[in-house]
């Protein structure tokens with residue numbers, strides 16, 4: 337009798353439970369539980385150089401000092417720190433939007449593929465596309481002491497062979513002509529990686545537009561949303577830098593992305609941290625190889641898509657590995673100072689021989705470095721002070737390319753590029 341009462345009690349409890357649970361078709365979408373976010377990391381322009389190709393000696397130091405501010409002397413530490421941070425944060429995928437190597441050295445690309453393989457072994461898929469520095473370069477060198485010599489540089493085929501397991505082999509579709517592909521990130525989310533460097537530098541081939549449209553139509557019919565990735569930009573982020581920066585055929589690509597409701601495009605190449613709103617918003621990531629070693633975290637769920645800029649903690653990596661170099665232990669400060677000094681050097685070289693009032697060169701260098709640092713890192717510049725300094729610059733040295741460039745940055749009113757709600 338006791339068992340019959342227990343069974344009856346369980347049966348009644350089950351009936352009540354069923355009565356409280358609405359059938360799926362009657363559920364209110366507004367009260368649906370929040371979907372767990374899909375987390376995609378996007379980073380660009382690592383410019384890794386194999387440590388077998390440099391002794392960080394006098395010539396290479398000069399190359400770096402006269403370069404564009406990339407932290408090439410510490411590229412091994414930055415790369416290792418980023419990979420360890422990704423293993424620890426364990427996003428659903430890491431997308432590298434090109435310029436993986438310094439200047440397309442086969443050895444750099446091969447060594448980096450091995451390092452990125454550790455991320456894949458830790459169950460973090462890595463997806464890549466080539467940048468203009470990864471294929472068909474004529475400046476791939478090995479540096480030793482005061483000399484350098486050419487080393488093999490990658491053709492597009494070499495790149496695709498080395499990186500077949502980093503996206504294309506697992507893709508739902510690959511366009512053989514351009515090297516572009518579509519990758520399933522989650523149910524209802526596809527990543528479209530546009531290769532704008534394999535067929536020709538800075539170009540998405542017209543012949544591949546049919547493939548692109550077919551993929552977008554297919555995604556729409558399947559009810560899937562799409563995030564696009566490219567190396568060069570689709571939109572014009574700075575009117576002084578269009579040729580060589582904006583993808584040729586951008587208008588045709590944007591028209592398709594807009595028509596099929598693509599959520600956003602993520603790119604790199606220009607080395608600034610910048611966002612433009614538009615029919616397809618575009619986020620331009622500053623490089624992993626430049627202060628503050630940025631990457632972005634995309635979070636997608638049924639509430640929308642957000643982008644948050646983050647940075648690689650090189651100092652924490654150095655401490656974990658018992659490194660004692662001062663610049664590694666206080667890396668953010670060192671990296672910022674390096675970039676600042678690089679900007680000052682550019683102004684010294686440009687105006688050092690000009691007849692200027694006393695102290696003018698230092699003020700101009702400081703104005704250029706402060707504005708550029710903000711522009712490249714995505715920080716807000718001190719507009720009022722820098723506009724005053726710019727007026728001083730014009731009175732001391734006249735109008736120039738630099739003053740037009742700085743004025744453009746200070747007038748730029750695009751959204752905050754460090755946190756963006758994309759949809």
Ligand SMILES: [Fe+2]
Nearest residue numbers: 435467468605
């Ligand atoms: Fe690039």
